Amino acid sequence: MQRETVFDLIGVGFGPSNLSLAVRLAEEAGAADLAHCFIERQPEFGWHRGMLLDDCRMQISFLKDLVTQRDPKSRFTFINYLFERGRLNEFVNLKSFYPTRVEFHDYLRWVADAFDKRVHYGETVTSIEPVHAAGKGGAIGSLRVFSRDGEGREWQRVTRALSVGVGGTAQVPEAFAALGPHNVVHSSSYLTSIERVVGKPEEAKKRVAVIGAGQSAAEVFMDLSRRFAHVDASLVIRSGALKPADDSPFVNEIFNPAYTDVVYAQPKDARRTLIEGFRDTNYAVVDRPLIEQIYEMLYLQTVSDEPRHRLLANTAIEAAMRTANGQIELTMRDRLTGHARAERFDALVLATGYRRDTHIALLEGLAPHLGDALAEGNVARDYRLATPGHFKPRIYLQGCCEDSHGLSDTLLSVLALRSDEIAASLLEHATGDETISRNPARQKNGVSGGRMAFAL
Ligand SMILES: Cc1cc2nc3c(=O)[nH]c(=O)nc-3n(C[C@H](O)[C@H](O)[C@H](O)COP(=O)(O)OP(=O)(O)OC[C@H]3O[C@@H](n4cnc5c(N)ncnc54)[C@H](O)[C@@H]3O)c2cc1C
CATH class of the missing domain: 3.50.50.60 (FAD/NAD(P)-binding domain)
Known part of the structure; x- marks a missing residue:
């Protein structure tokens, strides 16, 4: 044996x-x-x-x-x-x-x-x-x-x-789960899937919605605008603005190895409070230079009067459904006015994080x-x-x-x-x-x- x-x-x-x-x-x-x-x-x-x-x-x-x-x-x-x-x-x-x-x-x-x-x-x-x-x-x-x-x-x-x-593991919010994978890409497989989904630059125009307010969403949005001349991209975020990641030196000390002891020594509730207090170092935030690049890109579109890409802030997605022709219809509510509207896209990129x-x-x-x-x-x-x-x-x-x-x-x-x-x-x-x-x-x-x- x-x-x-x-x-x-x-x-x-x-x-x-x-x-x-x-x-x-x-x-x-x-x-x-x-x-x-x-x-x-x-x-x-x-x-x-x-x-x-x-x-x-x-x-x-x-x-x-x-x-x-x-x-x-x-x-x-x-x-x-x-x-x-x-x-x-x-x-x-x-x-x-x-x-x-x-x-x-x-x-x-x-x-x-x-x-x-x-x-x-x-x-x-x-x-x-x-x-x-x-x-x-x-x-x-x-x-x-x-x-x-x-x-x-x-x-x-x-x-x-x-x-x-x-x-x-790629996190897919419930609103998108029923859409299935056709023309819906999680950012974790963005590079391996995006060309299949939007086709080559010489192809017909495509409307793509990028969902998420973090670093990956911002990177995907910028990449779509730079590499795919036939894509009109919309970055859809719930918050009022893209916010910068706090990487200032005192805050950065929470990433020192010694800080693990500080967190671990706290009772459970206090740990959560500590972590929540520093969430803007890592979650739903973007590196400041990238925010500035996006802002400038959108600004230059207004100069040339050729608006192709959009940042849809304060926007909550309430429903997503597949249309008869294979597009995806998003029902979006403006969180400030309460006004809801439906828009159709050819593809979605979900930069919605990880479980x-x-x-x-x-x-x-x-x-x-x-x-x-x-x-x-x-x-x-x-x-x-x-x-x-x-x-x-x-x-x-x-x-x-x-x-x-x-x-x-x-x-x-x-x-x-x-x-x-x-x-x-x-x-x-x-x-x-x-x-x-x-x-x-x-x-x-x-x-x-x-x-x-x-x-x-
Ligand atoms: C796009 C992106 C950029 C990032 N950039 C930074 C950064 O600049 N700085 C930073 O500090 N962090 C960054 N992160 C955070 C990231 O979590 C860490 O960089 C790092 O990947 C963590 O390493 P890991 O080994 O724990 O997990 P992973 O890198 O995710 O590796 C896990 C591995 O396990 C394998 N695996 C999973 N399940 C199984 C299974 N059942 N059987 C066998 N193998 C399996 C996977 O294939 C994978 O190779 C980034 C994350 C992303 C998504």
Whole structure:
């Protein structure tokens, strides 16, 4: 009988969160023999590829890369990336802390390439189930992680700890849910879908509504106006104006790693109040330079007397329906006058944000063993889901702990230190159990052809 490898850690998702953890484990001498791997749904590394617009910049300093705050001497710093790519001096000449997202994506991919052997790309984790510890009553000793690859094959792996870093899921408000996907694009897949939806610039005019008041909505609106001469775009926002993201220095301190302690130390209600008080650093706000570009673009239209694009402020969308000819009719109410009107569009881009609850469905198979921990978001300071005593595996949550750990949780701001904290917790609890296989060689297709295969 084939003996099953038990991993010390499996990471679900290989975005910046688990990538940063991979780096941390590689650089920590004590973690050298931890058996670990990552499972990533995309066929190769990719960071928000659907919004990788050419001219968009990072909203965070490059010094908040995957490692610098923890160890500026690491070989995985953004500065070393520039050095190895032969662009360090030219980057310095730009006098900017904010590289383009395209360049930061290249940095992340450069780091990810170093961990290729640890990552099973093209596999989606579908469920996780408890594994009872032999001879220990009802105790749960480890977890079985099920995944499915692009060819429909299922894989399973067993682990004693899990790091869930699955990011957000496109949020589609109820008013748009019934429209279906035809000519309705969420911003997360904007670049991969927009040409199919609006066609090429030489084609017939298209009316496109962009819904949302945040950074992605503003970026999409600008991109439509720049690249698609045949598109008339309307940016529809509920608020009275596009508002700038507050990135002033005192406010920015809430993204310091130390601020996680401040938030975490508060009682639940006080945490919410703290987070709400700083919402305008991240939600429904836009970088000031982009607001200025949009304002100027709309102003120049009035100079040339060729109004093509519009900002519809104070506008609530009350209904969305598909017309007989496939267009989308939006019923919009002016929130100041109360006046409602209907307008038709050829396509919608929903820049309506992300849900951060994917982990709950993913961990559903464990729910009967977790008490209230999952439902109540009960997470320890070291990002470990607070599980009952009989449940031994450790589950670390990344990117879905905003309520307990603060606004930096969904961002890049604290990655270098969060991965340090998780690695420390992981090592502290590693038991050194002899039955565990160490450092298994990667052998994805260990048992191939079958519907279900054990995999390393
Ligand atoms: C367009 C855009 C720009 C942004 N810019 C910034 C910025 O400038 N600064 C900043 O601080 N933050 C920014 N953010 C916030 C963003 O959340 C973080 O940058 C970062 O992506 C968080 O990393 P993550 O690994 O937690 O999540 P993600 O980057 O979302 O990665 C999660 C990964 O998990 C994979 N996955 C999901 N489900 C499964 C599954 N079931 N099985 C296997 N794999 C799975 C996904 O394919 C994905 O690769 C931006 C967000 C967006 C959408």
